[in-house]
Amino acid sequence: MTEPAAGRLRVGIAGTGAIALASAAWLRQAGHAAMLWSPGGQGAEALRTQPLEAAGVQPCRVAVEVAGDAAQLCRASDVLLIALPVNGHRRVMDALLPFLRDGQTVIVSSMASLSSLYLHEGARRAGKRVTVASFGTTVLTARRESATQVRVMTRRQAVGVSALPRTEIESAIELCAALFGGGFFAQENTLASALANVNPQSHGPLAVFNWTRIEHAENWPQYHCMTPGVARAIEALDRERRAVAQAFGIALGPIEEHFARSFGTESARLEDIAAELHAKRGGPPGPVRTDTRYLSEDMPYGLAFVEALGAIAGVATPATRTIVDAASLVSGIDFRQQNDLLAPLNLGTETVAGLLARL
Numbered sequence: 130m131t132e133p134a135a136g137r138l139r140v141g142i143a144g145t146g147a148i149a150l151a152s153a154a155w156l157r158q159a160g161h162a163a164m165l166w167s168p169g170g171q172g173a174e175a176l177r178t179q180p181l182e183a184a185g186v187q188p189c190r191v192a193v194e195v196a197g198d199a200a201q202l203c204r205a206s207d208v209l210l211i212a213l214p215v216n217g218h219r220r221v222m223d224a225l226l227p228f229l230r231d232g233q234t235v236i237v238s239s240m241a242s243l244s245s246l247y248l249h250e251g252a253r254r255a256g257k258r259v260t261v262a263s264f265g266t267t268v269l270t271a272r273r274e275s276a277t278q279v280r281v282m283t284r285r286q287a288v289g290v291s292a293l294p295r296t297e298i299e300s301a302i303e304l305c306a307a308l309f310g311g312g313f314f315a316q317e318n319t320l321a322s323a324l325a326n327v328n329p330q331s332h333g334p335l336a337v338f339n340w341t342r343i344e345h346a347e348n349w350p351q352y353h354c355m356t357p358g359v360a361r362a363i364e365a366l367d368r369e370r371r372a373v374a375q376a377f378g379i380a381l382g383p384i385e386e387h388f389a390r391s392f393g394t395e396s397a398r399l400e401d402i403a404a405e406l407h408a409k410r411g412g413p414p415g416p417v418r419t420d421t422r423y424l425s426e427d428m429p430y431g432l433a434f435v436e437a438l439g440a441i442a443g444v445a446t447p448a449t450r451t452i453v454d455a456a457s458l459v460s461g462i463d464f465r466q467q468n469d470l471l472a473p474l475n476l477g478t479e480t481v482a483g484l485l486a487r488l
């Protein structure tokens with residue numbers, strides 16, 4: 130990879146979607162070198178010959194590099210960023226694992242369903258000392274507009290981070306700050322990061338109750354359609370998320386706090402936060418494809434994961450169950466069967482104390 134400016138880092142990014150492109154543009158602007166790898170093989174081809182263009186927050190036009198495979202990506206990088214939906218984490222982590230080096234840090238953004246634990250335990254079994262840092266969200270919010278164009282909507286004001294092993298949390302935060310700037314704070318463990326990810330609680334009701342709009346590919350502004358009734362459903366899921374976290378000794382703030390922290394919203398109630406965000410931004414548009422990650426990612430790796438933790442800890446999650454059932458019903462996909470991390474993580478036979486001891 131091209132040498133970055135002095136004191137800057139070589140960052141290898143797995144993924145070529147919105148967050149991967151937005152992160153590459155951000156990192157290049159900060160003087161770091163960025164190399165992208167498309168797990169499917171085609172997603173980064175145009176960037177071999179054309180610059181990456183970012184619009185929105187911090188517009189820029191920058192050159193990035195493209196890796197042919199996972200081996201090249203790992204070899205050329207000081208630090209790796211996994212920036213793709215969790216559906217691909219197991220496969221991508223399996224591809225990266227043989228090539229990771231002792232001392233390398235892998236940042237997973239966003240992380241859900243303890244995918245970082247899957248990677249860290251795999252690395253340990255392979256005798257490698259790597260650090261896996263997790264964000265329960267992303268530093269930037271973005272939408273990919275073409276193979277070489279991305280619109281960056283936000284740079285979040287604060288982002289929680291956890292580390293495996295936990296002893297590396299300070300250096301993980303330092304690294305994140307060196308890459309993206311300030312605003313990172315420590316979360317107590319990787320489970321806290323997984324449960325701090327509120328996309329599933331927000332996206333599940335949004336998608337289910339706006340399903341006809343999605344099927345008709347209508348232009349529906351997401352926060353305008355987070356109506357009082359949808360907000361009430363999201364709040365019910367959020368209470369269950371926090372109750373499950375509590376059973377694992379993790380105190381998490383409500384979803385309203387997440388919006389205030391991420392986007393600087395000032396309203397207290399979720400329905401008012403939605404109205405505030407719509408008035409300020411008018412977007413983003415809600416999904417227009419029935420294979421939206423709002424269901425394909427957030428149901429198995431978000432809500433079904435909360436159900437699995439609830440089963441371990443003896444916490445009832447009826448509202449969460451309702452939304453997974455409704456999502457499965459309208460899409461014809463049994464989302465509880467789609468999470469490929471629960472089995473290798475042995476969550477079916479885990480206990481509260483046993484799981485916490487692994488973190």
Ligand SMILES: NC(=O)C1=CN([C@@H]2O[C@H](COP(=O)(O)OP(=O)(O)OC[C@H]3O[C@@H](n4cnc5c(N)ncnc54)[C@H](OP(=O)(O)O)[C@@H]3O)[C@@H](O)[C@H]2O)C=CC1
Binds near residue numbers: 266270273422
């Ligand atoms: N966009 C946003 O503003 C936000 C995103 N997030 C989260 O960040 C993560 C990345 O989101 P985003 O970039 O928007 O997602 P995108 O849908 O834009 O990501 C597409 C990329 O993911 C890769 N990919 C998708 N599915 C798989 C799979 N099954 N196996 C391997 N690779 C796969 C694609 O690979 P290929 O290159 O092979 O085509 C492509 O590189 C997600 O977890 C999302 O929930 C969270 C908050 C905000």
Ligand SMILES: CC(C)(CO)C(=O)C(=O)O
Binds near residue numbers: 328
């Ligand atoms: C749009 C946003 C910021 C909120 O739903 C998001 O989290 C996503 O795209 O996944």
